[in-house]
Amino acid sequence: MALDIEEQYERIYRYCYFRLRDRHWAEDVTQETFLRWLSSDTYRDTGQTLQYLYTIARNLCIDEGRKPHSEPLPEDMPAEPDDPLLSLALRSELDGLPPEDRELVLLRVVNEVPVGVLCRLYGVSRFALYRRLRGILKRLRQRLEG
Amino acid sequence: MDKKLKTALNIAFAAPPPEGKAAFFRAHRRRELGPGELLLTQAGYVRWWTWAGSAVLFAVILVLAAGREPGAVWTASALTPLLALIAVAEWGRSRRYGMEELELSCRMPLRAALLARMAAVGLLHLLLLGLAAPVLALWGGGKMLQAGAYLLTPYLLTTAIGMEASRRVRGQEGLLACAAAAFLVCALGMCAWRTWPNLYRAEKVPFWWAALALTLAASAFEFVKTLKETEELRWN
């Protein structure tokens, strides 16, 4: 199954936006990610594509974060929820999570990144990843249900 | 992963839509079909009745062989031109339906696409003939290689004539010309059995090897010429 590249662009962008909190910056980094991927020899091997894309994006975001900027990167989740009631409890719980956990939720649940890719990205075992994810999701579900 | 939580999380992590996506993808082409995928997609465009027709003919040949009549091999041999006709008809489709011009302007060289289609059909036929030969030999008596020669020679003769005809005669008439060639070779085969039965005797086998070599060379020649044609559009 060929990867839907346009969909992946949206997802990588969402990831970059999560980390950089600025839509233009996020899009620049997204495009840079894809450019690097397109010019590399490995772009045809769709088995490794996601791995490649997320690795590049993550490294670029880290590099960008290190650059001397005027504002520090924001820590909180963005405003503008669609359903205020739904998101309020969830948002406070998400805010309470360490950023790495928030990132994990974004990648696994929202971006639907396969577990294998995440394991390689973070350098953890499947077991560790599942356990951590389960814990986070359990807490989030509890807060959602009130 | 319950839906409610997933939906809520999707909202929580929503980002403002990216503005440069369309422009970015316009500027950078996607090259996502490799040679293997090309073969597969082209094979998918070979019409279903090419596969069906081949299967039916193959079945007929086997049925004949099962009858164990002395003339089975020769009759089967006379039928292979029809198999070849199916192949040549399939190969000539671009030209016949005027799709060539569009196909040629595409990134994927037409030659590769055509090769892929020819390979798909050609391979199938070789496989069928390869399967038929031992069956015929077994049931009709006689060597497997001999049977192979008897089957392959009229097939190759027809493909050679068919490819030449397709190039010289445009449009649907080209197809008719191929059909005529096929039936001619067919009839030749049928008559030969009756008129010169000696030809099918064991001692005449060298003749068949020579004929096979000749038709193989002719087909190869025609094949190369057909591929060369795919480099550019032919004026009428």
Next chain:
Amino acid sequence: MELTVRELSKHYKDKKAVDGVSLRLTEGINGLLGANGAGKTTLMRMLCGILKPTAGSVALDGVDVSNEDYRAVLGYLPQDFGYYPDFTGLDFLLYLAALKGLSRPHAKRKSAELLELVGLADVGKKKIRTYSGGMRQRLGIAQALLNDPRLLIVDEPTAGLDPKERVRFRNLLADLGHDSIVLLSTHIVSDVEHIADHMLMMSEGHIILDEPWDKSRTDLEQLYLEEFGGEGE
């Protein structure tokens, strides 16, 4: 972006269809006017890599026409095109998308988008043989846009279309001229008079006019007749 054509020629045994044509085309609508038999189609076919020139060269930003990368950004609508009889409009687009090397999900999305753009969305699943001439032309323009071409070559696109469809085509093409090089050949003056940024005229294998065009001008017909000395349409 620049399409550079140098001394391009196509000679046949008995005639010179295109003789020593040199051009530089950039983004926008480039109109190519000429009578039938002037060599427009031959020229366009060489610009698409479909015909091999007898002499000369064609390159887009330095990439030669024989290069796969050139054709990857090329969209072409020939004067007449055929179709495999059992194809539906959608099949046709998907087939060509495959040849253009687009991945399946992208091809599907793009085809749906283009059918919508040319107004064929509700007949996409019908067989092409049931389409009218105008519908087929629209399908033709759709396939030319599958790979988001930077170079779009369109040969007599409005032949056989009714006036309303002609206008629709013109508007569509005018839009595309913004960031692609569009070369539009026609023998109908009104097709290009108000949308072209650059005007070319061809006669007997030669380019006899090659200059920027002001869309507010209304003397194209006159100019055409002058250049052709009454031989044109």
